[in-house]
Amino acid sequence: MIAIRIAQRGGPEVLQPVDMPAPRPGPREVLIQVAAAGVNRPDLMQREGKYPPPPGASDIPGLEVAGTITACGSGAVRWRVGDQVCALVSGGGYAEYCVVPDVQCLPIPSNVDLVSAAGMPEACFTVWTNVFERGRLRSGESFLVHGGASGIGTTAIQMARAFGARVFATAGTGAKVAACERLGAERAINYKTTDFAPALMSLTGGNGVDVILDMVGGPYFSRNVDLLALEGRLLQIAVLQGAKAEVNLARVLRQRLTITGSTLRARSVDEKGAIADAVENAVWPLVHTGKIRPVVYATFPLQRAAEAHRLMESGSHIGKIVLTV
Numbered sequence: 001m002i003a004i005r006i007a008q009r010g011g012p013e014v015l016q017p018v019d020m021p022a023p024r025p026g027p028r029e030v031l032i033q034v035a036a037a038g039v040n041r042p043d044l045m046q047r048e049g050k051y052p053p054p055p056g057a058s059d060i061p062g063l064e065v066a067g068t069i070t071a072c073g074s075g076a077v078r079w080r081v082g083d084q085v086c087a088l089v090s091g092g093g094y095a096e097y098c099v100v101p102d103v104q105c106l107p108i109p110s111n112v113d114l115v116s117a118a119g120m121p122e123a124c125f126t127v128w129t130n131v132f133e134r135g136r137l138r139s140g141e142s143f144l145v146h147g148g149a150s151g152i153g154t155t156a157i158q159m160a161r162a163f164g165a166r167v168f169a170t171a172g173t174g175a176k177v178a179a180c181e182r183l184g185a186e187r188a189i190n191y192k193t194t195d196f197a198p199a200l201m202s203l204t205g206g207n208g209v210d211v212i213l214d215m216v217g218g219p220y221f222s223r224n225v226d227l228l229a230l231e232g233r234l235l236q237i238a239v240l241q242g243a244k245a246e247v248n249l250a251r252v253l254r255q256r257l258t259i260t261g262s263t264l265r266a267r268s269v270d271e272k273g274a275i276a277d278a279v280e281n282a283v284w285p286l287v288h289t290g291k292i293r294p295v296v297y298a299t300f301p302l303q304r305a306a307e308a309h310r311l312m313e314s315g316s317h318i319g320k321i322v323l324t325v
């Protein structure tokens with residue numbers, strides 16, 4: 001099969017198509033003939049040598065795929081050869097074939113094509129487990145996502161809105177702000193022209209925001225803590241602008257705040273399987289009714305993965321970038 005290898009750590013040019021043997025499914029795994037693979041920011045970090053694959057994972061990049069099952073390992077009983085699925089994988093997605101634990105596969109919603117479906121697992125799993133499981137976002141609460149136009153952000157806006165939250169977002173350009181509002185944000189704020197914290201404090205009538213999903217970190221941390229409402233929850237899923245921050249702990253006590261975070265890739269197969277079940281039960285019905293739609297900004301043939309990474313690095317995309325096979 002053709003796969004994209006990271007020849008050495010570096011820029012997009014180190015992503016090279018290579019010919020290599022297709023993997024074989026082990027117990028409770030399936031082999032997927034990949035139709036499309038989502039590109040995620042962690043793939044860029046892996047390429048730069050800053051996010052090594054967890055033990056046992058393929059060193060081929062790619063955290064999500066969609067395609068057709070061509071073989072089932074022993075004990076992989078849910079799926080049959082010929083089934084079309086999308087899946088969260090811990091590596092190996094940038095390839096013509098990919099193995100994945102059967103519990104990490106989801107059916108393709110009938111109103112979603114394979115290319116769009118490839119961009120759904122990583123964002124849906126991440127938003128579900130953080131915003132709804134850890135963050136316990138409830139209908140009627142206010143929700144803020146930073147990086148609202150990202151792959152994660154465009155999913156978070158739609159999911160929070162579909163579950164009845166008041167949704168706010170931040171983004172760095174007018175076009176991104178407009179996209180966030182089209183997707184369901186009551187108000188998106190261009191953080192380059194407006195200080196988001198006072199703007200949101202005023203939009204929430206001085207109460208602050210109940211749940212914040214943040215990928216920026218660093219300088220945002222104390223501003224997020226100051227913006228949270230009583231019993232507010234901060235979910236940290238990345239630290240794009242720094243892992244160190246100072247916080248007013250007195251505010252954490254006074255407001256009875258919860259500060260948490262998580263990563264998805266290193267979690268066990270069973271944990272990922274449990275998230276897959278929850279996503280299929282709670283989120284897939286909303287995809288079927290069109291309340292949540294994948295937002296695909298651009299597609300590139302697998303062999304041109306380097307161009308896909310350049311686009312993501314430019315930061316001009318809104319939603320997902322997907323590789324097609």
Ligand SMILES: NC(=O)c1ccc[n+]([C@@H]2O[C@H](COP(=O)([O-])OP(=O)(O)OC[C@H]3O[C@@H](n4cnc5c(N)ncnc54)[C@H](OP(=O)(O)O)[C@@H]3O)[C@@H](O)[C@H]2O)c1
Nearest residue numbers: 040041126147150151152171172215237238240262263264
């Ligand atoms: N913890 C987890 O389980 C988990 C899982 C998946 C992804 N993630 C993380 O979630 C984030 C979003 O992933 P994605 O694939 O959706 O990425 P993406 O589409 O490239 O989005 C990144 C967003 O971050 C904003 N941003 C702010 N500061 C930035 C900086 N210094 N460099 C680059 N972007 C910056 C950009 O928005 P503006 O242009 O509006 O600033 C951009 O829309 C990534 O950091 C990723 O590592 C975490």
